[in-house]
Amino acid sequence: QVQLVESGGGLVQAGGSLRLSCAASGRSFSLNSAGWYRQAPGKQRELVASVTRSGTTNYADSVKGRFTISKDNAKNTVYLQMNSLQPEDTGVYYCRLATTMYTSGGYWGQGTQVTVSS
Numbered sequence: 001q002v003q004l005v006e007s008g009g010g011l012v013q014a015g016g017s018l019r020l021s022c023a024a025s026g027r028s029f030s031l032n033s034a035g036w037y038r039q040a041p042g043k044q045r046e047l048v049a050s051v052t053r054s055g056t057t058n059y060a061d062s063v064k065g066r067f068t069i070s071k072d073n074a075k076n077t078v079y080l081q082m083n084s085l086q087p088e089d090t091g092v093y094y095c096r097l098a099t100t101m102y103t104s105g106g107y108w109g110q111g112t113q114v115t116v117s118s
Helices: none
Strands: 002-005 010-011 018-025 033-037 046-051 057-059 067-072 077-082 090-096 114-118
Touching: 002 090, 010 033, 018 033, 018 090, 018 114, 033 067, 033 077, 046 067, 057 067
Parallel strands: 010 114
Antiparallel strands: 002 018, 018 077, 033 046, 033 090, 046 057, 067 077, 090 114
């Protein structure tokens, strides 16, 4: 059974930072790609950052220079360091493990709420 457990969300003021974690069991991040998605109220879920099994990262334009995705294969955990947070970063953040972020399938975490106040 594959399980992804996110943590690290919360309430932060604009300009602040948070670090999200996603711990996996049942599948390895070293053999798969990982992505962080967010879903703002009333909007579709969007991919904000991803990392391939070889470590190549990719970011949505809206978060480039502010967010950093990383992974610790020994801990089977993926992180999302979020700096200079803005109110528009508010949403539920989901972790995904899949062969690739660009097709369907894979596994999702339960989500963690991030709220940025102005």
